Amino acid sequence: MPNNHFKKGELYSFITGKASIAIARRLQKKFNTSGLNLTIEQWSVLYHLWKEDGISQQELCNATFRDKPSITRLVDNLEKINLVKRVPSEHDRRINLIFLTKQAQKLQEETMALAENTLNEALTGVPAEKIDVCKEVLQIVYDNLK
Amino acid sequence: MPNNHFKKGELYSFITGKASIAIARRLQKKFNTSGLNLTIEQWSVLYHLWKEDGISQQELCNATFRDKPSITRLVDNLEKINLVKRVPSEHDRRINLIFLTKQAQKLQEETMALAENTLNEALTGVPAEKIDVCKEVLQIVYDNLK
DNA sequence: TTTATATAGTTGCACAAACAACTATATGCC
DNA sequence: GGCATATAGTTGTTTGTGCAACTATATAAA
Structure with a gap:
């Protein structure tokens, strides 16, 4: 039973990793405004x-x-x-x-x-159980492909 | 109640987006081996x-x-x-x-x-409910930060 | 109508990533 | 010891990204 759970629009954001790009950019901005070069x-x-x-x-x-x-x-x-x-x-x-x-x-x-800060902002409104599921899925994805 | 659910090691992989990088690399390889420039x-x-x-x-x-x-x-x-x-x-x-x-x-x-293929490989062994939770969390993260 | 301001796109620069080709050192085998 | 092979790191090239500064066109205000 294959995992055909991706409608086209969702496929794109999974492959391009929009969420983690957003996190990295936010952290970079915090570095910049803190004068960290x-x-x-x-x-x-x-x-x-x-x-x-x-x-x-x-x-x-x-x-x-x-x-x-x-x-x-x-x-x-x-x-x-x-x-x-x-x-x-x-x-x-x-x-x-x-x-x-x-x-x-x-x-x-x-x-x-600043990094912990950024993650807390990113995960505002997400219940702890769902974060755990998300971490688990991303770990499996990584293991499947490496 | 802040979302302090990230031990240090996990914080890193969330910020650097290891999973989506792995997906993108796998898809790139498929492009290359298919002769797609x-x-x-x-x-x-x-x-x-x-x-x-x-x-x-x-x-x-x-x-x-x-x-x-x-x-x-x-x-x-x-x-x-x-x-x-x-x-x-x-x-x-x-x-x-x-x-x-x-x-x-x-x-x-x-x-x-090839893209759908790659995602199916990536998500092998992940139950559909968990994929849905993961998609939901990543969407919230994106919305929180954009 | 003239002037200010906002928007669409380009260019220069510094940094980063993937791949291939390379140098130098270490290890294993004869 | 001498040769083949593996490992650690570097360099060149192309592509992509973020930021700032820039040009050109459109819009709004005076």
Whole structure:
């Protein structure tokens, strides 16, 4: 029994991810008006470094769901604005370990608060059970396709 | 009662829209392996023209949730590969009406089948009720933020 | 009718993503 | 040790996006 539950108009918004684009844009605006000179993509890299500092670019690829060239350039730009530093691994000279600078460590609290804020705005009026179902469905979609 | 239902790890995937990115990538691959020389973004413009041909660039902005420069360039590229044509409006000379070429009309059936296909793969194992809840939540999120 | 303002679209710039081709290092096998 | 292969990261190219500044046309107000 196939899942033919998508009328044409709905198909489009599922594929283009209108909701998550709207969330990302709202968060970007919050960054901008807070004077944070940071793109959402850069933030998404810092996000994983705040969870575990000093991981490799390859691990950042896996965590952020991006390919290697994308991470190379994001790290390039983060290095330029002094938020991370590449440190060659001593055990494997192919690997760069990426470390947060002090300046980046200071950004965690403020940006995470803005992110939680944004999600609360986005989910206003949505009951908790439905949020859980939605998270579950999106996780299955991701697992089905990866 | 705020909706603080996002543990840190989940917050990230909601903001970055991992699921819809996965869907778009899968569809792009289907286009590529079918020999369709078409990006998802270009397809998303054609999608709305198939529903209503000859709308303005501004209307395409609203429909595709993009800004004017983005549509200008997508239409540029679609014109280059001969899928659409700009026609100046006779009533308002500021406006370009965008029309599908015969070549683009032929693409509708094949690409829409691939898109439905992709969604069916993505939603394999998800019961219909949960899909409905998910669609509902994403719509509310979009409405909350737009 | 002239002037101000709003709207449609374009262009320049910086950043990001996908793909392919490339370099450098590590590992496994003979 | 020497060669094949896999892995980590970089670079070039094309396409797309967001923002600001711009041109051209239309509309409204004086």
